[in-house]
Amino acid sequence: MERWHPVSVLSDLHRGEVAGVRIDGHEVVLWREDTDSATLHAWEDRCPHRGMRLSFGFVREGALGCLYHGWQFGGTARCRLIPAHPNVRVPAAIQVRTHMVREHAGLAWVGMEGAGAFPATMPVPWPVVQPVRSVHVSAGAGLLRHALGMHADVAMTWRGPVGLAVHAPVAGQAMLHVVRARDAQAPSPLVLSRWAERLRDGVEGGGDTTRIMGELA
Amino acid sequence: MSDALVLHDWTPDVRCYAVRLGLSLMGLPFATRAVDMDLAPGQRPAGLESGLCPPVLQAGRTRLSRPCTILLFAARQPGVAPTWLDPVQGWVVMDWLDFGATALDTLATLRTAAFGTTLPVLPGTVPLEALLRRMEDHMAARALAGEAWFAAPAPSIADVVLFVVFALSADLGVERDTCPALRRWARGLRRLPGFVVMPGVPDYA
Ligand code: FES
Numbered sequence: 336m337e338r339w340h341p342v343s344v345l346s347d348l349h350r351g352e353v354a355g356v357r358i359d360g361h362e363v364v365l366w367r368e369d370t371d372s373a374t375l376h377a378w379e380d381r382c383p384h385r386g387m388r389l390s391f392g393f394v395r396e397g398a399l400g401c402l403y404h405g406w407q408f409g410g411t412a413r414c415r416l417i418p419a420h421p422n423v424r425v426p427a428a429i430q431v432r433t434h435m436v437r438e439h440a441g442l443a444w445v446g447m448e449g450a451g452a453f454p455a456t457m458p459v460p461w462p463v464v465q466p467v468r469s470v471h472v473s474a475g476a477g478l479l480r481h482a483l484g485m486h487a488d489v490a491m492t493w494r495g496p497v498g499l500a501v502h503a504p505v506a507g508q509a510m511l512h513v514v515r516a517r518d519a520q521a522p523s524p525l526v527l528s529r530w531a532e533r534l535r536d537g538v539e540g541g542g543d544t545t546r547i548m549g550e551l552a
Numbered sequence: 553m554s555d556a557l558v559l560h561d562w563t564p565d566v567r568c569y570a571v572r573l574g575l576s577l578m579g580l581p582f583a584t585r586a587v588d589m590d591l592a593p594g595q596r597p598a599g600l601e602s603g604l605c606p607p608v609l610q611a612g613r614t615r616l617s618r619p620c621t622i623l624l625f626a627a628r629q630p631g632v633a634p635t636w637l638d639p640v641q642g643w644v645v646m647d648w649l650d651f652g653a654t655a656l657d658t659l660a661t662l663r664t665a666a667f668g669t670t671l672p673v674l675p676g677t678v679p680l681e682a683l684l685r686r687m688e689d690h691m692a693a694r695a696l697a698g699e700a701w702f703a704a705p706a707p708s709i710a711d712v713v714l715f716v717v718f719a720l721s722a723d724l725g726v727e728r729d730t731c732p733a734l735r736r737w738a739r740g741l742r743r744l745p746g747f748v749v750m751p752g753v754p755d756y757a
Contacts, residue, residue, distance in 0.1 A: 346695075347732040352739070356729045390729075468692050471685075471730035504729060524696045532689055 339435075339450055341442045341490055341500035341512050344466035348375060348443055353399065355380050355390025357504035358445060363434060364390040365443055370397045374410055377436035377445045382406060383414065383429050440491065440498055441466040441514035460493055461516035467524045470511045470531045474538050476503035479511060482534065482544040494551040496521035511535065522551075555612030557582035557626075562589045562606040566660050566720050567619040569750045571607040574623045574712040577746040578632045582609075620653040623709040638704035645703040645710045652713030655683045659717050662724055677726050684721060684731055687714060691733035700740055707744060715741045720750065 342356045343365060351369035355362060362380035366389075367373055376399070380388050387403040394400070398407040398415060405418040406429075414429040435446030437453045441464040446453065472479050477487070479501050485492045491500040496516035503509055513531050515521045522530070530550060537544040559575070561568045561584045575582050587606045600608060608615060609622045616622045624646075627637035637645055658679050690702065703710045718734050728735055741747065 343732065347736060352736070354729070354732065354735065357727075468696070469732050470692075471688075504727075508730075510730070525693060528689075528692055528696055 339437070339444045339446045339453060339490060340502045342377075342445050342502055342510070343443045344469050344512050344514065345438060345441055345443060346466040347469060351394045353390055353392060353394060355388060356445075356510075358447060359503055360505045361447065362388065362390075363445060364388070364392075364399070365436070365445075366390075366392075366394055366399050368397045368410060369394050375436055375438060375443060376410065376412070377434040377443070378408075378412060379432035379434070381431070383431060389431065440464050440500075442491075442500055442512055444490075457491065459498075461496060461518065463517040464498065464514050465517045465524070467513040467515055467527045468531060470513070470528075470535055472509040472511055472535045472538055473507075474509060475507050476501050476509040479509040479538055482538050482548065483511075484548070494548075497527060497551055555614075558585060558610040559583070560585045560587050560600045560604075560606045560608040560610070562587050563751055565589070565606060566663060566716055566750075567656055568607040569720075570619045570656060570713050570716040571609065571622050573716065573748055574709055575626055576748045577707070577712060577744055578626055578629075578636055579746055580626055580629060580632060618653070619656060620649045620709070620713060623712060624649070627709050633706075635704065635706035636709050638706065638708055641704040641708070645708045648702050648708075648710035649713060651683075651686075652710055652717060655680075655717040656713060658683060659720060659724075663720070666724055677721070677724050680717075680721055680724065680726055684718065684726065684734065687718065688731045688734050691737050695733055695736070700737065702737075707741060711737075711741055716750075 340358050342358060343354060348354060348365055348367050350367050350373045353364060353366040355364055364378050364380040367375045378389065380390050382389050382401040382403065384406050385403060387401055389399055389401055391402040392400050398409045400407045406414055407416040408431055409415045412431045412433045413427060414425045417423060417425055435450060437444045440459045480487065483492060483499050491498060496518050498514040500512040501509055511531055513527050515524065515527055534544060534547050537547050557580060559571060559582050587600055604617055607619055607622060608617045616625055662677065662680060701707050701711050702714060715738055718738050722728060
C-alpha cells in the first residue's frame with residue numbers, strides 16, 4: 336500500500352529503545368538513537384549478515400547492534416563495526432534497507448516503498464498531543480476502521496480530544512493507536528486505555544460497538 | 553547462616569529457568585544438581601526420589617518442588633532485598649505470582665507439545681495469548697501510572713516468573729510486536745544485575 340502507516344505511539348519509542356513492528360506483513364525495526372539528537376529510524380528488520388531480526392538487538396553509542404554476531408549499524412544504516420574483525424574497514428555495500436519515518440501527532444509513521452512525501456494535509460487539531468497506548472486487535476483492520484467510522488484511505492481520525500489511528504501488521508490483525516490532547520477536558524490516559532480494551536473486545540466479539548464509540552462523545 | 557541451597561535442575565525446563573533466574577537476581581548462591589528428565593528414571597543421577605520433577609530446592613530439611621513457592625522461600629532468606637516480596641504490596645505480588653504459576657505451567661505444557669514431536673507443528677497458542685493479553689493490559693496501565701513493574705515500585709518475584717512466560721513464548725511463535733508494554737518491561741528486567749539467559753534460546757525479549 337503506497338502510503339504512510341502509523342505504527343506505534345511515541346511513548347513506546349524512548350531514547351535507546353528498539354521495537355519490531357510489522358506493516359502488511361513486512362517486518363520493520365524502529366529504533367531511537369541514544370545520542371543528543373535521539374533520531375528515530377525505521378529499517379527492514381533483517382540483519383544483512385545472517386538475517387537475524389535487528390529488533391532483538393541493542394542500541395549503543397548511536398548504533399543498532401545485532402544480537403547474533405554484534406555487527407553495528409550507525410544512523411546511515413551502513414555497517415560500521417564487525418566485532419570479529421575490529422580492524423577491517425567495513426565495505427560500504429553492507430547496509431540495511433531503510434524506510435522513511437516521521438514523528439507526528441504522538442505517533443511514529445513509516446513510509447514504505449512507493450510512499451510519497453509525508454502528507455502535509457494531516458492536521459492535528461490540538462496544540463499538544465500526548466501518546467496513550469497501542470493496542471493489538473485480533474480482527475482485520477477493515478473491521479476496526481469500520482467501528483471507528485474511518486474511511487479506508489484515512490490513516491487517523493479525531494473524536495474531540497482523542498486521536499485514533501489504525502495499521503495492519505498482517506492480514507486479519509490490527510493495531511489501534513490512541514493519543515489524546517493534553518487538555519483538561521480530555522479523558523485521562525488510563526480511562527482511554529481501558530476504553531481501547533473495551534473497543535478491542537467489542538470488535539473481536541463482532542458485536543455492535545456504537546455504544547462504546549459513543550463513550551467518547 | 554542458613555542451610556546451603558541445592559537446586560535439582562533440568563536445564564531446558566522453563567520452571568527451572570524461572571527458579572535459576574530468580575535466585576540469581578536475588579543474589580542467592582546455590583549448588584546445582586543436574587537431572588536429565590529425558591533419561592529413564594533408573595538412569596538418572598541419585599538425589600531426587602521418583603515422582604519428583606525439577607525444579608526441586610533442598611534447603612536443609614526443607615524440600616520444595618513448585619517454582620513460585622521456591623521463589624517465595626528465596627525472597628525470605630536473610631540478605632535478600634525485601635523488595636523482591638515487597639512488604640507493602642505483598643498480596644499483589646502473591647496474586648500475580650499465582651497467575652504466573654498457571655501461566656508457567658501452560659507454557660511448559662505447550663513447549664513439551666511443540667518440541668516433543670518431530671513434526672514441525674506448533675500447538676495452539678490461544679491459551680498463552682489470552683494470558684499475555686491480560687499481562688499487556690496490566691503493564692500498559694502500570695506504565696501510564698508511571699510504574700515499571702507488575703506489582704510494586706521495584707521488581708518482585710512476580711516479575712521474574714512473568715518474564716519467563718513472556719520471553720519464552722516467542723519460542724512458540726507468539727508475536728511480540730502486539731505486546732509493546734511487555735516488551736518495554738522485559739527489556740528493563742534484562743538490565744537488572746544478576747540477569748541470566750535461558751541456554752539454547754535466543755535472547756528474544
Ligand atoms: S546475523 Fe546480524 S551480526 Fe550476524
